[in-house]
Structure formats: C-alpha cells, structure tokens
Amino acid sequence: MKSAVVVFPGINRERDMARTLRLVSGREPAMLWHADTALPAGTDLVVIPGGFSYGDYLRCGAIAARSPIMPAIHDFAAKGGLVLGVCNGFQILCEAALLPGVLMRNQNLRFICRDVFLRVERSDTPFTRGYNAGQVIRVPVAHGEGNYIADSETIAKLEGEGRVLFRYASPDGLVDPNWNHNGAINGIAGILNERGNVLGMMPHPENHVEGAIGSTAGRGLFAGLVEHLARAA
Amino acid sequence: MKARVTVTLKSGVLDPQGKAIEGALRSLGVSGVASVRQGKIFDIELEGGDKARAEAALKEAADKLLANTVIENYRIEVMG
Numbered sequence: 001m002k003s004a005v006v007v008f009p010g011i012n013r014e015r016d017m018a019r020t021l022r023l024v025s026g027r028e029p030a031m032l033w034h035a036d037t038a039l040p041a042g043t044d045l046v047v048i049p050g051g052f053s054y055g056d057y058l059r060c061g062a063i064a065a066r067s068p069i070m071p072a073i074h075d076f077a078a079k080g081g082l083v084l085g086v087c088n089g090f091q092i093l094c095e096a097a098l099l100p101g102v103l104m105r106n107q108n109l110r111f112i113c114r115d116v117f118l119r120v121e122r123s124d125t126p127f128t129r130g131y132n133a134g135q136v137i138r139v140p141v142a143h144g145e146g147n148y149i150a151d152s153e154t155i156a157k158l159e160g161e162g163r164v165l166f167r168y169a170s171p172d173g174l175v176d177p178n179w180n181h182n183g184a185i186n187g188i189a190g191i192l193n194e195r196g197n198v199l200g201m202m203p204h205p206e207n208h209v210e211g212a213i214g215s216t217a218g219r220g221l222f223a224g225l226v227e228h229l230a231r232a233a
Numbered sequence: 234m235k236a237r238v239t240v241t242l243k244s245g246v247l248d249p250q251g252k253a254i255e256g257a258l259r260s261l262g263v264s265g266v267a268s269v270r271q272g273k274i275f276d277i278e279l280e281g282g283d284k285a286r287a288e289a290a291l292k293e294a295a296d297k298l299l300a301n302t303v304i305e306n307y308r309i310e311v312m313g
Contacts, residue, residue: 058298058299059301062298062301063298066297066298095301100303101303102301102303102304104246104247104249104304105249105250106249107247107249108249109249109250109253147249149246149247149304150303151303183247183249
C-alpha cells in the first residue's frame with residue numbers, strides 16, 4: 001500500500017498517522033505539504049490527519065480545504081482513489097465538499113479527549129473489511145467540533161445508502177444519547193462518500209494499533225485497507 | 234471602498250455557542266433576552282470604486298470561503 005499523508009500548517013497528528021501506516025503496511029508513507037500540487041505516482045491511499053489546520057481559523061478545516069494540494073486530492077478521489085480523513089481531516093473533507101455535512105461545536109461546548117466505543121456498521125467496504133458488522137471497537141477521540149450535522153435529506157440518504165460506517169455506541173453496541181459524547185445526529189462518527197472511496201471519521205483509529213498502548217482496535221481499519229489493495233492489485 | 238459581510242447560522246441549525254451566551258446573559262440578570270444566535274462579521278476594504286464589481290467579488294468571497302452555505306447564510310453590504 002503506497003500511502004501519502006497530507007500536512008497542513010497546524011496539523012499535529014501526522015506523525016502518529018505515518019507511524020501507523022508504516023507499522024501496518026510495512027511501507028513508509030510519503031509526506032505531502034499543503035503547497036504541493038501533485039500526489040506521488042502510484043499513490044493508493046491519501047490520508048488527511050488530525051490537528052488544528054490554520055488554527056481552526058474561520059471554521060475548522062475551511063482554509064485547508066482550499067489549499068493548493070486539494071485539487072489533486074479531488075482528482076484522485078474522482079478517479080476512485082482511497083481517501084481517509086481523521087478528525088480535522090474529516091472536517092477538511094466536509095469543507096472541501098468531498099463529504100456532505102458539517103462538524104459543529106460539541107453539544108456540551110467542551111473539548112473532549114478520551115476513549116469512546118464505536119459500532120462498525122458494515123464490513124463490506126475497503127475501510128471496514130478488517131472488522132465484522134456490528135463489532136464494537138474502542139478508540140480515542142480528541143475534538144471540540146465533532147458534532148456531525150447535515151440537512152434531513154442528506155441524513156436520510158446517508159442512512160438509506162448505508163454510508164454511516166461508524167457510530168458512537170455503548171461497549172455493547174447500543175447507540176444511545178448517553179454514549180454520544182458530542183451530540184452528532186444518529187451518533188454518526190464516520191461516513192462514506194457516495195462512491196464509497198472517501199471516509200471521514202472523528203475518532204483516531206491510528207492511535208490504537210500497538211499493544212503497548214493497551215488497545216489494537218484501530219488496526220483493523222488499516223490492515224483492511226492493505227488487504228483490499230492487495231486483492232485489487 | 235468599505236464593505237461588510239455578515240455570516241449567520243441558518244434557522245434550524247443548532248447553535249451551542251449562542252445557547253451558552255444566552256444562558257450567561259440570563260445568569261447575569263439581563264432581562265428580556267429571548268434567544269441568542271452567534272454569527273460573524275467581516276469588514277473588508279476593496280480596491281477601486283465600482284460597486285457592482287465589488288458586490289460580485291464579495292459574493293464570490295462569501296460563496297467560496299467566508300460562509301459554509303450548508304449551515305450559514307450571508308449578507309453583503311457595500312458601504313461606499
């Protein structure tokens with residue numbers, strides 16, 4: 001798997017992401033700068049990591065979504081290339097209109113940094129083939145703006161087309177307001193684009209891939225991508 | 234030429250910050266506040282004196298960057 005991690009000024013999770021990609025795929029990811037205008041030839045996966053691009057000025061992800069590297073990412077996605085956005089990366093993909101909806105301020109107005117439980121809704125996508133449908137995984141979140149909203153038509157479409165891949169849930173997989181820390185509609189933690197090749201999610205699977213951390217629940221996402229690409233090749 | 238772009242949340246979009254401000258005003262004892270919605274104001278200086286051109290540029294700025302039209306409305310005022 002040839003991956004590329006996009007670095008915007010103010011991003012701070014790019015090294016965690018690069019470490020995970022290296023550990024799981026066995027290949028060093030390319031690090032791209034926001035001012036670059038092309039992806040390395042043969043890129044299989046583009047990852048937009050978490051952080052605070054441009055200090056979250058204007059709106060989270062708004063300025064990064066309009067930076068010089070983005071047209072190349074739009075082209076890559078339009079050709080079916082795999083794109084993963086985590087946390088600020090999810091916000092950037094929404095602002096870039098590669099995904100629908102918006103991440104609003106958390107309902108309780110607090111920055112929330114802790115582990116949460118996610119229910120994996122489907123296993124038949126490149127991003128979730130490392131899991132079973134209905135499986136619950138424990139991964140960390142760290143965000144102030146993770147409250148996913150979209151108009152009711154968009155939500156109905158996302159739900160109807162099975163494009164919600166992760167939901168905040170209880171350890172038993174119950175989707176319930178008590179386990180929805182940020183107030184996202186329907187407990188939405190991660191969504192797919194219409195074509196199924198762009199995923200945005202607020203939680204950080206890249207931080208739970210090594211036993212020393214205490215959980216390897218995030219590994220399935222990356223291992224699944226490696227397997228998907230190996231089979232496609 | 235001076236102009237102002239005002240960006241506000243669309244009605245129906247939940248505004249947790251506005252709600253918090255509303256609660257704070259209530260706890261300060263400011264009476265008669267029914268609700269608060271928070272928005273943004275951009276004061277922009279434009280080159281040249283063509284009002285129509287200025288309005289077109291501001292509309293482009295608002296659509297492309299200043300507002301996220303999924304959740305926000307904007308209003309443009311060219312003040313001359």
